[in-house]
Amino acid sequence: MKFDPDLHRDDSGASPAVAMLLFCAILGPNAHPIDRLAARCAASDGTLWSRQVLAAFVPDPNSVDSWITWKEMAKAGIRESDLHAGDPLALAAFLQYLCAIAGSLAFDGTVITKTSVVEIRRALNVIGPLIEARWQDIFCRAIVRLDQIKDIGLTK
Amino acid sequence: MSATSDPLTPSRSFPETQTIWISDRLSEGEAGIMLANGYVMESYVRPLSIYCSKIGLARSVRIDADDLVHGFFANRLSNSEYLKSWLTSGLRLRQWLRNGLHFYVHELRRQNAAQLGKLGPHIGDQALPEEVPSEGAAHDHEFERAWALAALDLAMKETKEGLEKRNRRDEWEMFWSHHVEGVPHAIVGERFQLSTAQVAQRTFAVGAQLRDALYGILRKDGALGSEIDVEIRSMMEVLHEIRP
Numbered sequence: 001m002k003f004d005p006d007l008h009r010d011d012s013g014a015s016p017a018v019a020m021l022l023f024c025a026i027l028g029p030n031a032h033p034i035d036r037l038a039a040r041c042a043a044s045d046g047t048l049w050s051r052q053v054l055a056a057f058v059p060d061p062n063s064v065d066s067w068i069t070w071k072e073m074a075k076a077g078i079r080e081s082d083l084h085a086g087d088p089l090a091l092a093a094f095l096q097y098l099c100a101i102a103g104s105l106a107f108d109g110t111v112i113t114k115t116s117v118v119e120i121r122r123a124l125n126v127i128g129p130l131i132e133a134r135w136q137d138i139f140c141r142a143i144v145r146l147d148q149i150k151d152i153g154l155t156k
Numbered sequence: 157m158s159a160t161s162d163p164l165t166p167s168r169s170f171p172e173t174q175t176i177w178i179s180d181r182l183s184e185g186e187a188g189i190m191l192a193n194g195y196v197m198e199s200y201v202r203p204l205s206i207y208c209s210k211i212g213l214a215r216s217v218r219i220d221a222d223d224l225v226h227g228f229f230a231n232r233l234s235n236s237e238y239l240k241s242w243l244t245s246g247l248r249l250r251q252w253l254r255n256g257l258h259f260y261v262h263e264l265r266r267q268n269a270a271q272l273g274k275l276g277p278h279i280g281d282q283a284l285p286e287e288v289p290s291e292g293a294a295h296d297h298e299f300e301r302a303w304a305l306a307a308l309d310l311a312m313k314e315t316k317e318g319l320e321k322r323n324r325r326d327e328w329e330m331f332w333s334h335h336v337e338g339v340p341h342a343i344v345g346e347r348f349q350l351s352t353a354q355v356a357q358r359t360f361a362v363g364a365q366l367r368d369a370l371y372g373i374l375r376k377d378g379a380l381g382s383e384i385d386v387e388i389r390s391m392m393e394v395l396h397e398i399r400p
Contacts, residue, residue, distance in 0.1 A: 007305040007306075007308060007309045007312075015305065016301075016305070016395045018336055019304065019305055019308050019395055020392060020395055020396075021335055021336045022308055022312070022335065022336065022366065023308070023388060023391065023392050023395075024335070025331070025335040025336075025363045025366065026363060026366055026367040026370060026388065027367075027385075027388060028360075028363060028367075030385065032389075035389075035392050038392075038396055043338075088338065126396045
């Protein structure tokens with residue numbers, strides 16, 4: 001185990017990921033779940049982890065209602081206290097939850113959460129680049145849709 | 157740096173003197189100035205050097221990035237008024253130094269151009285590449301990213317040294333195993349023959365010491381106590397833009 005990394009000298013991308021984990025440890029319960037999820041996704045096995053988490057989401061929903069069902073299933077796995085403690089299962093459920101929101105947005109622009117648009121946008125921006133290409137594309141389309149939304153009354 | 161006396165009950169507050177640490181050193185005469193200069197060089201050489209490399213600043217004056225930054229420090233910090241000027245600038249120290257580095261490079265370019273000009277007409281105009289402007293979000297991002305990693309590196313070093321002095325190096329390993337490698341407290345406890353609660357307590361204490369160390373570094377950079385959590389979130393923001 002490497003307990004003394006040089007955060008600058010590792011160009012593999014692992015060092016910023018380690019830094020993210022350390023920042024989360026420093027912030028403790030005050031670390032935002034998005035930051036904790038980003039740290040998990042950016043860890044050395046993060047891509048594999050997120051792929052496995054999202055592989056559970058098959059077949060792909062083809063209606064907004066099925067995205068909502070997905071979201072509710074994911075939400076059931078999120079316990080707030082576990083999420084703030086960085087529990088891997090809670091983080092996995094949070095990633096699925098976020099993907100359901102992104103999927104619905106990308107599908108037809110429907111916002112299926114009461115979370116603020118600013119917060120959703122930040123989550124999509126932060127997590128999008130850290131997950132596999134297929135989901136990156138969905139997140140990008142979701143951001144475009146989010147930018148087009150003028151009437152938040154679409155929220156379900 | 158930390159005001160903590162018992163590592164298991166870390167303090168969340170800082171003595172006010174930390175906000176003016178450099179100011180205090182500068183008022184202590186030659187020895188204090190040397191301490192302040194030493195701290196500035198140790199803390200900022202790497203982010204500035206990485207910044208120079210990434211944006212091509214060192215290349216613009218055909219100097220190795222490390223040499224350029226060391227030259228900058230030697231030139232500016234030899235003036236005892238340099239850091240005093242920062243105290244009244246209203247800038248974070250890192251921003252002050254980055255701006256100063258750009259001025260220094262500008263001076264070097266003028267010197268180089270003047271020397272080359274003596275060799276013949278037009279040579280001075282053609283010999284040096286384009287000047288690197290200090291503006292631009294991408295440049296800001298590179299610097300802030302390097303600074304975030306450097307500050308965290310320094311905080312880690314300080315925390316580990318503090319633990320080693322108290323023969324508690326294994327607590328750093330517990331902290332690392334749990335927070336970075338994701339090993340549950342119970343498994344870490346088996347390795348160190350401690351209960352889950354004992355490991356949780358120790359990793360919490362180390363996390364608090366790391367936080368205290370980082371807070372101290374940010375305070376020396378000029379952040380107010382009330383701004384530190386925002387500062388840490390900003391550091392996380394610049395690190396988010398990574399590709400594993």
